[in-house]
Amino acid sequence: MHTAILIVQCKDNKGIVAAVSQFLYENNGNILAVDQYIDEELGDFFMRAEWELETFAIEKDSILEEFKKNVGFKYEMQYSLSFNFPKPKMALFVSKLSHCLFDILSRYYSGQFNVEIPLVISNHPDLEPVVKAFGIPYYHLPVTKENKFTQEKRQLELMKEHQVDFVVLARYMQILSGDFINNFPNNIINIHHSFLPAFVGAKPYHAAYKRGVKIIGATAHYVTEELDAGPIIEQDVARVRHHNTIDELVQIGQDVEKVVLSKAIKYHLARKIQVVGNRTIIFN
Amino acid sequence: MHTAILIVQCKDNKGIVAAVSQFLYENNGNILAVDQYIDEELGDFFMRAEWELETFAIEKDSILEEFKKNVGFKYEMQYSLSFNFPKPKMALFVSKLSHCLFDILSRYYSGQFNVEIPLVISNHPDLEPVVKAFGIPYYHLPVTKENKFTQEKRQLELMKEHQVDFVVLARYMQILSGDFINNFPNNIINIHHSFLPAFVGAKPYHAAYKRGVKIIGATAHYVTEELDAGPIIEQDVARVRHHNTIDELVQIGQDVEKVVLSKAIKYHLARKIQVVGNRTIIFN
Amino acid sequence: MHTAILIVQCKDNKGIVAAVSQFLYENNGNILAVDQYIDEELGDFFMRAEWELETFAIEKDSILEEFKKNVGFKYEMQYSLSFNFPKPKMALFVSKLSHCLFDILSRYYSGQFNVEIPLVISNHPDLEPVVKAFGIPYYHLPVTKENKFTQEKRQLELMKEHQVDFVVLARYMQILSGDFINNFPNNIINIHHSFLPAFVGAKPYHAAYKRGVKIIGATAHYVTEELDAGPIIEQDVARVRHHNTIDELVQIGQDVEKVVLSKAIKYHLARKIQVVGNRTIIFN
Amino acid sequence: MHTAILIVQCKDNKGIVAAVSQFLYENNGNILAVDQYIDEELGDFFMRAEWELETFAIEKDSILEEFKKNVGFKYEMQYSLSFNFPKPKMALFVSKLSHCLFDILSRYYSGQFNVEIPLVISNHPDLEPVVKAFGIPYYHLPVTKENKFTQEKRQLELMKEHQVDFVVLARYMQILSGDFINNFPNNIINIHHSFLPAFVGAKPYHAAYKRGVKIIGATAHYVTEELDAGPIIEQDVARVRHHNTIDELVQIGQDVEKVVLSKAIKYHLARKIQVVGNRTIIFN
Known part of the structure; x- marks a missing residue:
């Protein structure tokens, strides 16, 4: 199964989980795993989400851009997107x-x-x-x-x-x-x-x-x-x-x-x- | 710090994480921890969220009802709400x-x-x-x-x-x-x-x-x-x-x-x- | 280094350790390891000794017989002798x-x-x-x-x-x-x-x-x-x-x-x- | 049960186990535990023996002296003797x-x-x-x-x-x-x-x-x-x-x-x- 993996990092803030999961939901992403971690010392929020690509509404090559426009920019996120193929x-x-x-x-x-x-x-x-x-x-x-x-x-x-x-x-x-x-x-x-x-x-x-x-x-x-x-x-x-x-x-x-x-x-x-x-x- | 803890269980479905986190976000809930687990064998989704009560927009006694109305009903969830006070x-x-x-x-x-x-x-x-x-x-x-x-x-x-x-x-x-x-x-x-x-x-x-x-x-x-x-x-x-x-x-x-x-x-x-x-x- | 390994088992009794170690000592055995265990429930004594063969006074093929005659027989022991060569x-x-x-x-x-x-x-x-x-x-x-x-x-x-x-x-x-x-x-x-x-x-x-x-x-x-x-x-x-x-x-x-x-x-x-x-x- | 515990240390040498265990055996010591260890790097031998005092032929206060005379001196041992009573x-x-x-x-x-x-x-x-x-x-x-x-x-x-x-x-x-x-x-x-x-x-x-x-x-x-x-x-x-x-x-x-x-x-x-x-x- 082809999947995408997104890891984001930003200052902890209300609504981040909602924003990221809403983005995936609206684009028909079938989430396979999602994990968050709040580093209280740094005040930083981290999230990793993995979802199926097959049904996803956004083309593989446009995901990063769309994510930035819709979510990443607003929360001043750092993010990395990767795929489980081709094999590293x-x-x-x-x-x-x-x-x-x-x-x-x-x-x-x-x-x-x-x-x-x-x-x-x-x-x-x-x-x-x-x-x-x-x-x-x-x-x-x-x-x-x-x-x-x-x-x-x-x-x-x-x-x-x-x-x-x-x-x-x-x-x-x-x-x-x-x-x-x-x-x-x-x-x-x-x-x-x-x-x-x-x-x-x-x-x-x-x-x-x-x-x-x-x-x-x-x-x-x-x-x-x-x-x-x-x-x-x-x-x-x-x-x-x-x-x-x-x-x-x-x-x-x-x-x-x-x-x-x-x-x-x-x-x-x-x-x-x-x-x-x-x-x-x-x-x- | 007074917190509320919500645990939900339902059939796995797109948009659940988004719905629950949106509910907390809209009501000004400061999420302290959120964990999900998808049981692939059962096809069931589980989530635990803990958030601060002080800033939360909904009264303690109305949270369950509001949650049911806005989220729980739609996804046919089972849920349990508890608080970290008074001490058990x-x-x-x-x-x-x-x-x-x-x-x-x-x-x-x-x-x-x-x-x-x-x-x-x-x-x-x-x-x-x-x-x-x-x-x-x-x-x-x-x-x-x-x-x-x-x-x-x-x-x-x-x-x-x-x-x-x-x-x-x-x-x-x-x-x-x-x-x-x-x-x-x-x-x-x-x-x-x-x-x-x-x-x-x-x-x-x-x-x-x-x-x-x-x-x-x-x-x-x-x-x-x-x-x-x-x-x-x-x-x-x-x-x-x-x-x-x-x-x-x-x-x-x-x-x-x-x-x-x-x-x-x-x-x-x-x-x-x-x-x-x-x-x-x-x-x- | 060529070594012999002797494992003995018998009813627990005074003097067993002394008898076995005396046997090895008298025959110029350089002991590399010796371990005992007394099973209190069974009243049984167990011992494993490993020693160098090179300096040992008894020929490899006669050790068992000599041991039986000098020690094993007296304490009604069961014993097994083996060597670290040839490779099993x-x-x-x-x-x-x-x-x-x-x-x-x-x-x-x-x-x-x-x-x-x-x-x-x-x-x-x-x-x-x-x-x-x-x-x-x-x-x-x-x-x-x-x-x-x-x-x-x-x-x-x-x-x-x-x-x-x-x-x-x-x-x-x-x-x-x-x-x-x-x-x-x-x-x-x-x-x-x-x-x-x-x-x-x-x-x-x-x-x-x-x-x-x-x-x-x-x-x-x-x-x-x-x-x-x-x-x-x-x-x-x-x-x-x-x-x-x-x-x-x-x-x-x-x-x-x-x-x-x-x-x-x-x-x-x-x-x-x-x-x-x-x-x-x-x-x- | 009252027991004595002897720990000895000396240069590794043939016959030490035999000598110590013979000493205990001859004096009717019922050995409860005996452990040896050879530190190959130092070339040192260590042994701990614990035995019942009740049946032992040597008076508690004379054990150390007798051991020294019969065994310790010969092998230039360091040793310590202790008892499991009175409570430390x-x-x-x-x-x-x-x-x-x-x-x-x-x-x-x-x-x-x-x-x-x-x-x-x-x-x-x-x-x-x-x-x-x-x-x-x-x-x-x-x-x-x-x-x-x-x-x-x-x-x-x-x-x-x-x-x-x-x-x-x-x-x-x-x-x-x-x-x-x-x-x-x-x-x-x-x-x-x-x-x-x-x-x-x-x-x-x-x-x-x-x-x-x-x-x-x-x-x-x-x-x-x-x-x-x-x-x-x-x-x-x-x-x-x-x-x-x-x-x-x-x-x-x-x-x-x-x-x-x-x-x-x-x-x-x-x-x-x-x-x-x-x-x-x-x-x-």
Whole structure:
């Protein structure tokens, strides 16, 4: 079923829900889901509505304009409109670890993700056979201090060439430059192997072991220029005990990482995420 | 802040959200929260809206009538209107175990519950000192096979006398008759010490031990005539290990029970629960 | 590192720990892990010890006999001795769903499992490409009421031919006969898609939806003749909300299933499971 | 039942388990529980054994000496011996929040804790009625920058006077001086309202809200001079969503805090905790 998804944001005000829902009703929109959220601290109103396109009175390409004219303008709204088709194009960046990659490809294979994966990029050759087995092109672009700038340029060219909509760092162990990041604002999802903000940076399982925590976790977040500090999309945790070695923390943690990352991808694909400052609204 | 809460249910139809929100907007209602849910299986639409009363153009006592005339009638809605004042009156039924009682009284003491507790009823004398310390009347009504009918009559009189709105069975180890239950449809909350539907009935921790489960749980539900089969409001679980004795299961479980029961009470007090068949919608 | 694992069971008695550990010490065993458990209800003592073989004074093939003579006989012990080499051989049985299969193969690929997978058997052809991509033979043995007996015979032949040590039913949607099961006592692991003992049998997610539970789960257990009633190895759960459709329950549940099943396999491979009646001790 | 609990620590070595268990066996000790742990990184061995005193051949007061002579000396062990009687004496420090206090007192009331509570100390008068209702003396010692030193002296006098064994900071909102702390090494338990090491210091729920985490937590730890940096005893978490206000985070978090703190007290009372560097072994 083809649907449209509208997310709006504006100062909280009387009549907004009425205005938006009236707009959809008058144009014969069959609403499938509608969610609101009022951020009392900011005084801001947020709404996500999804409706069937087939019966809708306004042409796909005119919806935004009509909405602006009839509703958006009056309430000084910011809004974004998207559609659940064609399938968005997702690029995967990986290094050597396979658990997140397999989890994503497995869902891709079984049709759980409404997505296309035009390419996988890696700074190592290791995972090429896995990716090839799924019929997906694999680009091996080793990164060193010296060639980082050039390789990122190449990566960006590949993104363009394959018309990539968003990027998933599935345990890609390189830090992207601000320049790369700015090409995909709120469109690069990273999985960090700790419950942020604890254990930012390298080797979080080692740090967790050393600190003697009883719970470890993983965090999927949008990438911003500050390392591991972007808006959090999803987190989960697992219990550990004193006898668990660092290697065991790694294995226990990987099961959390892969599920958390795939949930974040699912929210992103369904346009259920709205970033507000450094926080996310998850319309779920 | 004084608020009104409207919950509506009707066949799903275009324009319902618009109609309800338009009604609130036209009457100057400042919406604090609005949630919808479409049950695709039933084809039913549900909505909960909460708004400030102070600025609302319609008198408290006329809201229902006006709503019916302007919206409810057209969409053949069922609806219920309530207010967050005066505080609802909650009766507690207990037996010998104190953990749920203490948890509820502790929240009552700290102002976490918007509720009055006019009385506690027990079939045992044990918890009277605890209840008295909180300044709440305690009625000791021992129940036997023989006097059950009489005692329930007395209990119902007490409910009436104290104008009780709803009843919480905080580990009350007697089964209420259908007659009693019918006096409080969807207004008796019970905590069962298992993750229903597993381990219905007596001694669920013993049964859990015997079955060798790795997770135990607790379930808060509305009481219906069929034992432990009413609509589930909230559940939670805790991990156990093979070395945990039944006594340890009981202690671990009690921590789950008390938190689950108090959450259910909180949802009930905030009118966030809508019963649909044998399921609950939790507008949260 | 080559290790031996000894699990003993006997009536609880003074001096058992001393006797076993003395035996290992005297023979120069470097203990890597030792765990005891006293089942107070049964009055039974259980112990698992793992030690390095390299420095051990007794030849691999004589350990059992020596242990019996020096310790086992005196305390009327039952005991089992195993080694972490050669790698055990695990057969996978699947039907159409790929999530558990992928999860297992992904861990197999990354070396997380100390196992060989000589073959995969399925009653459907669907997953053959996946399995082939990992270089594992795939046997398509469709099962009907009529041919069930013959096909099980064929399956057993394949087990023999490939010297299979244990079987994992990774969402294999056929019920094995008692005859088949008796060939692999406590060596067939099944994943059931509910938190047993709730929702035994077919379509547990549908049943969970209908019952309106707030938590769904999955259970890995050894297969016995009674359906979904064998000793539980591992369980886990996930929260669901009223708006989750059955399809969403399925997707949420699959993430729990695959992690639970893989944990059970890991325990089984490490010989950390002892079955006692219908319960399991997990030496972890 | 009267029991003795021995915890030993030494360099890992062959024969330690044999030596300790032989010592208990020869002296007719009926072992109720025994747990070992080998810290591979440190190369250290840890063991906790609990046994019945009634039948034990060595007098209570001579056990330590005999153990040292027969076992401890040989392996250069550190060891601590304790008994489950008389009941340890626990002092509670509170400020204004009642949830942890109620939870502890409720377990004390129901006999879940093997403890005496000779006094409660607070820098505020608010919780006096609650404490008095349980028949426990309440000392109101307001703390300011100016009188902090004097008040701590008074607190220490009260600890001495009441023969306090350990201190529980049940949301006591004052920072204790190093001098006070050094009087109770590994005997002051604090509950911090975040999953440490995230959100050290004041107002962690505000910080969690601002960071937009999807999970909040609580941490019970031994108090050391560095704020919120002592050995972690227990942690737990709860999910939150974008719509939860800071006040809601506080309420959700309090349910975690109280259960985590009470679990830590239970471990401490059962002498199940061994501090190693800045980590804890929980023999459970």
